[in-house]
Structure formats: C-alpha cells, structure tokens
Amino acid sequence: MIVVTGGSGFIGTHLCGRLIDDGYDVRVVDIAPPKAGVKAEFVRASVLDAARLTKMLEGAEGVVHLAALIDVASSVADPFSDFSVNAAGTINVLEAARHAGVKKVAFASSAAVYGEPFRLPVDEEHPTAPLSPYGAAKLAAERYVLLYNSLYGMENTALRLFNVFGEGQNASSPYSGVITKFADAITEGNQPIIFGDGEQTRDFVHVDDVCDAFVRAIEGQGCSSPLNIASGVETSVAELLETMCGICGADFSPTYMPERKGEIARSVADIKLARKKIGYSPRMALSQGLREILEAKDGERSIFKPKK
Numbered sequence: 001m002i003v004v005t006g007g008s009g010f011i012g013t014h015l016c017g018r019l020i021d022d023g024y025d026v027r028v029v030d031i032a033p034p035k036a037g038v039k040a041e042f043v044r045a046s047v048l049d050a051a052r053l054t055k056m057l058e059g060a061e062g063v064v065h066l067a068a069l070i071d072v073a074s075s076v077a078d079p080f081s082d083f084s085v086n087a088a089g090t091i092n093v094l095e096a097a098r099h100a101g102v103k104k105v106a107f108a109s110s111a112a113v114y115g116e117p118f119r120l121p122v123d124e125e126h127p128t129a130p131l132s133p134y135g136a137a138k139l140a141a142e143r144y145v146l147l148y149n150s151l152y153g154m155e156n157t158a159l160r161l162f163n164v165f166g167e168g169q170n171a172s173s174p175y176s177g178v179i180t181k182f183a184d185a186i187t188e189g190n191q192p193i194i195f196g197d198g199e200q201t202r203d204f205v206h207v208d209d210v211c212d213a214f215v216r217a218i219e220g221q222g223c224s225s226p227l228n229i230a231s232g233v234e235t236s237v238a239e240l241l242e243t244m245c246g247i248c249g250a251d252f253s254p255t256y257m258p259e260r261k262g263e264i265a266r267s268v269a270d271i272k273l274a275r276k277k278i279g280y281s282p283r284m285a286l287s288q289g290l291r292e293i294l295e296a297k298d299g300e301r302s303i304f305k306p307k308k
C-alpha cells in the first residue's frame with residue numbers, strides 16, 4: 001500500500017490513478033476529498049496532525065508526499081502558514097514514516113528553490129536562492145527529506161518539479177495555470193492575455209511523466225541528491241499560445257498586459273541526473289499534452305469552432 005498525502009489535488013489525482021493501474025492499494029491523506037472516480041481509500045486528515053499520521057502510515061510500502069499550500073502569493077502574505085504545512089508538515093510525515101517503519105518517502109519539491117537561474121539549463125548543482133517563502137519552505141523540507149536518508153537509513157527522494165501540466169489543473173495554479181487559462185479563453189472565443197512580451201520561458205512537464213517519476217522514486221532505493229523532474233525543453237509563453245491556437249485552428253491574437261512583478265524570465269531544467277538515478281525519461285511532448293487538454297474541453301464546449 002502506498003500513502004499519497006495531498007492525493008486529492010491535481011497531481012495526486014493522476015498519481016492515484018497510475019498507482020491503482022499498477023496494482024497498488026492507495027490511501028489518500030488529504031484535508032479535501034478525492035475527485036469523483038478515484039478508487040483509493042480516503043482518510044481526511046491534515047499533515048499538521050502529527051499524532052494521527054503515524055497510524056495512517058502503518059503497513060505502507062512508501063509515502064508520496066504531495067500535500068502542500070501551493071499559492072506563492074499567499075506564502076508571501078502568510079509565510080507562517082506556508083511554513084507550517086510545507087516545511088513542518090513534511091517533518092511530521094518523515095517522523096510518522098520513521099515511527100511506522102516506512103522506509104521510503106518521495107517528496108514533491110519545486111523548481112522554486114532555484115529562484116532566478118543565472119545559467120541554463122538548471123542542473124541540481126545550480127545554487128538555490130528562493131524568491132518566496134514557498135520556495136524557502138520547499139528547500140528546507142527537501143533538506144529534511146534527504147537528511148533522513150543519512151540519519152535513519154531511509155530511501156527517500158526529493159523531486160524538484162518544474163511546470164507540471166495536464167487535465168484537471170486549476171487555472172489559478174501558479175505553475176501551469178496559464179495553460180488552463182489559454183485553453184478557456186480559446187474555447188470560449190475570448191482573447192487570451194499575455195503578461196509581458198511573451199518571451200518569458202518555462203519548462204512544461206506533463207503530469208503523466210511526473211507520476212512516472214514518483215513511481216520510479218518509490219520503487220527505487222532513494223537518492224542523496226534532489227532530482228529535477230521536467231521535460232528539458234524551454235518554451236516561451238507566446239510559443240505555448242501559438243501552439244494551442246494552431247491545434248484549434250484559432251487566430252493567434254493575444255492581449256498584452258504589463259509584465260507581473262516577481263516572475264522569473266527564463267526556466268529550463270537539465271534532467272540528466274533523474275535519468276541516471278531513477279531512469280526517468282519524459283515521454284509526453286508538449287503539443288500532444290496540449291491537444292489532449294483541448295480535446296477534453298471539446299466535450300464541454302464548442303472548441304475547435306471558436307466563437308467569433
């Protein structure tokens with residue numbers, strides 16, 4: 001049995017499906033219920049509830065720890081809440097795993113630990129300089145996750161996820177919410193909005209590839225270094241929108257708004273270490289993943305025939 005904290009969220013929903021397809025029993029520990037159709041056992045609990053966590057982890061082969069507050073702006077407004085869930089909550093999970101005799105915790109860290117990269121592609125040796133309390137808490141948490149390998153002989157992994165995208169992502173996600181927003185605008189016949197000149201770049205990685213990385217992490221022997229989980233492909237926001245418009249046959253005619261403060265200019269990961277350590281190899285091309293998202297929306301609305 002695998003415990004997935006935060007299993008009711010975007011990545012968690014996909015991961016539960018993947019683990020169940022692979023034959024695992026799955027227990028979700030989350031403060032929100034799982035999405036309809038997810039066939040996992042659900043325990044409503046917070047990772048802040050240290051007393052209950054050990055019991056929930058008993059008998060598990062491993063834990064994938066995804067539970068987190070992911071809103072970067074909220075982490076600036078309320079750094080203590082962010083720290084409590086994202087850093088202290090991770091220590092609770094580690095302590096619970098240790099006491100329950102669970103050897104493996106695979107942790108969702110973030111590219112936010114790097115801050116503004118000064119060389120690209122960003123490899124794991126690139127200095128860390130988080131620009132937000134969210135990034136700082138993720139960095140602290142991943143240090144603890146890996147520290148438990150040397151302290152207690154655990155086989156933990158810390159995966160630094162870049163911009164994960166896929167079906168079911170909330171438009172407010174700080175990571176790839178832009179894809180959901182573009183898809184909504186295109187399918188509703190509205191003008192998509194680009195902040196800045198559109199030349200800012202991101203490394204978009206499909207959620208199926210991220211799930212594959214977590215399965216490899218939980219089935220492996222742990223890793224003393226954090227691992228970048230990304231596509232290794234740099235894509236500008238303007239290119240992203242052009243690709244989406246191309247798929248739908250819509251005109252590329254965005255509205256440009258002033259750039260948002262605090263956004264990093266460029267991001268792309270070096271993924272060689274994850275390839276070497278856990279055999280990670282992303283399979284889903286951005287255009288294919290985007291097509292799936294847009295086709296899924298086709299069922300809901302009249303996509304591919306944008307309103308004029």
Ligand SMILES: NC(=O)c1ccc[n+]([C@@H]2O[C@H](COP(=O)([O-])OP(=O)(O)OC[C@H]3O[C@@H](n4cnc5c(N)ncnc54)[C@H](O)[C@@H]3O)[C@@H](O)[C@H]2O)c1
Pocket residue numbers: 005006007008009010011012029030031032045046047048065066067068069070085089108109110111160161162163164165173175176
């Ligand atoms: N989506 C991305 O691109 C991305 C990139 C880098 C890192 N990450 C990390 O991956 C993980 C999953 O991200 P996501 O996009 O699925 O986010 P999400 O917000 O969809 O999922 C997070 C889940 O955690 C749960 N949660 C929040 N506080 C909790 C608590 N105190 N106790 C138990 N559960 C709690 C939420 O209810 C939610 O179901 C997070 O740790 C996030 O920081 C995501």
